[in-house]
Amino acid sequence: MLKKTSLYDEHVSLNGKMVEFANFILPIQYTSIVNEHMAVRENVGVFDVSHMGEILIEGDKAISFVNYLVCTNIALIKPTRIKYSMLLDDNGAIIDDLLIYCLSETKLLLVVNASNKEKDYKWIVDHQKDGVVISDKSDYYSQIAIQGPKSKALLEKIVDLSLLPTKYYTFKESVKILDHEVLVSKTGYTGEEGYEIYGDGASIKDIFNHLIKLEATPCGLGARDTLRLEAGMPLYGHEMDGTTTPLDTSLEYFCKLDKEDFIGKDKLEDKGLTRVGLENLDKGIIRDKMEVYYNDSLIGYTTSGTFLPYLKGSYAMAIINKNYSMANTIVDVKIRNRLVKAKIVNLPFYKRKKVGG
Amino acid sequence: MEKQLLYSESHEWVKWINESEAFVGLSEYAASQLGDIVYVNIDADEVSLKDVLGDIESVKAVSDFYSPLEGTVVEVNQEIIDNPALINEDSENTWICKIANVTNNVKLLSKEEYDAFIKEQ
Structure with missing residues (x-):
């Protein structure tokens, strides 16, 4: 329903x-x-x-509990602050990405993807400890x-x-x-x-x-x-999924390997992958799940792509072998049955100009 | 000869110029389903019925553009190549390609028949 x-x-x-x-x-x-x-x-x-899911975590140990479930370090999070992070499974693969709102020292609101909410909620409940109370507030x-x-x-x-x-x-x-x-x-x-x-x-x-x-x-x-x-922002199901670690998709900034233990930490290893931007130099529109080649070698796949209205062109993100990821490298992308030339460009494709202070 | 637009069940329109030549475009219904059209590529030459004339791409999706006629593609409307959004603005007055030496056509529907057809979809 x-x-x-x-x-x-x-x-x-x-x-x-x-x-x-x-x-x-x-x-x-x-x-x-x-x-x-x-x-x-x-x-x-x-x-x-409104489809976004909201999961409330309450208890004296709410912060340390969530800190064990996510890969960023939220040990020092303060009320009114928000952190972007990810839940990882035992293999270090991404269960979901989320925002953590610190309502108080004993109360965190996790804002998660609608498509992953049930899975996230079950994962969190299955790891419940330290007397924290977990409740799904999405319907509210x-x-x-x-x-x-x-x-x-x-x-x-x-x-x-x-x-x-x-x-x-x-x-x-x-x-x-x-x-x-x-x-x-x-x-x-x-x-x-x-x-x-x-x-x-x-x-x-x-x-x-x-x-x-x-x-x-x-x-x-x-x-x-x-x-x-x-804006070069990742989307669950595209730039990350249950087989991708944060390192595979260039989200290592959000993995604090020096913090205390968290789920998936020991499995995070560099597989030689990185996420890049592609600018189509040929005709057609690059979309997701297209093969990316360097000379004749398959080096990765696009994860999202369409015509970007502000930049007025065909752009895509792709996860590829790091060895071919230098900006301005020319690669081939297979659009249906033909190859088009694309240039590796830095992300984000678009960055707003900051006005004033 | 029918002067009005006629429609195929794969959502192209046909406007006859004479017995062996016609303009082909995309129905308004199909254009609105696709949303913002951003790229059109017509690369066919000799086409049989329901052959792919080329691609029509919107922000949302790519779609094959099928030939409702058997014949030869003799012209592509350069205006829509340069500005594909024209198809969204006025699809039924914006032809995409011209086909000559027409020897056959798919079943073509009148406006009324086509409207009834898309209601069932």
């Missing part, structure tokens, strides 16, 4: 093209992926991301993302700016927006400045409707995917 988010009726009345995604029914687009993508790069867009939380250079200017119309978090990867709880109390974080998955708002369904619905009235562009899953790809 497909789940509807609290914004389902809004999507339908905004002519969203509804599709099935991770057991939810969500809009892939409202008007056009390209238009929605550009609205976020140049103005401001709003996304329903609705979530919207407000993303783009005008996101702050937009929110200013409905909330006192002094209540909002100012630093990237921080959040504030009990922020009063209109008549609602919500959690607001300065996070996102687009490469732009932006915020994510978590709250009960009725609050999020009211805030969403106000933002649409204020002419924020509603954006679907299609633009969410093209924006994150342009």
Whole structure:
């Protein structure tokens, strides 16, 4: 049975093209992926991301418990701070990537991928110790993302700016927006400045409707995917899965091998793989799961790829043999039955210009 | 000779120029299903019925573009090669290629018949 988010009726009345995604029914687009993508790069867009899972970990040992489950070091995490991390299995392969919100010294909220939520929850419960209490809050939380250079200017119309978090990867709880109390974080998955708002369904619905009235562009899953790809951000099921370790996909920065023990640590080894960007120099669009060759040797596979609307070209990410990963190396990619030339480029493909301080 | 657009069940339209020549394009329904079209490549020359004329790629997906006619591809619309988004803007007034020496065609539907056909899909 497909789940509807609290914004389902809004999507339908905004002519969203509804599709099935991770057991939810969500809009892939409202008007056009390209238009929605550009609205976020140049103005401001709003996304329903209520499908994301939220798992609450409570207890005196909540931080050390989660620190054992993830590969980053969160031992010193403080309230209002957020960390990006990954859950690894006993082989060091990635179960999921997630955000860890430190609500207090005894309370962490894990925000996980919708498609992995049941698997994550079971994994965490199976490793429960130290009296921590684990609860799935996904049905309670609705979530919207407000993303783009005008996101702050937009929110200013409905909330006192002094209540909002100012630093990237921080959040504030009990922020009063209109008549609602919500959690607001300065996070996102687009490469732009932006915020994510978590709250009960009725609050999020009211805030969403106000933002649409204020002419924020509603954006679907299609633009969410093209924006994150342009920003070089990995997506579970593409740049990582149950056979990939963080080292295989260039996420070693998030593996703190010098911290105390964590699950999967002893299995993390360099397999000679790295994640790169590819710019298509030929005709056609490079997509995921395409073979990458250097001369006649297969050196890896693409993991995501499409036409990127802001850069206006065919780009892809790929996991390949490190020996061929120098920027500007020319490789061949097999698009259906023909080979096209592509150039290895640094990630991210797109980086926003920082304005002011 | 039918002056209106006729449609195939694989979502191309055909507009006859004379008995042996026609323009071929993509139906509005197919264009909206594909979403933003970003690349068109027509590389066929002599085609039989339902042969692949080329690729139409949108942000979301790649799709084969099939020939509803048997004949020879004599021209490709350079405007859509340069600006594939024209197909999304007005697919039924934007031809993709011209086929000459037409000797056969797939079953072609009127607008009404095609609308009824896509409703069943």
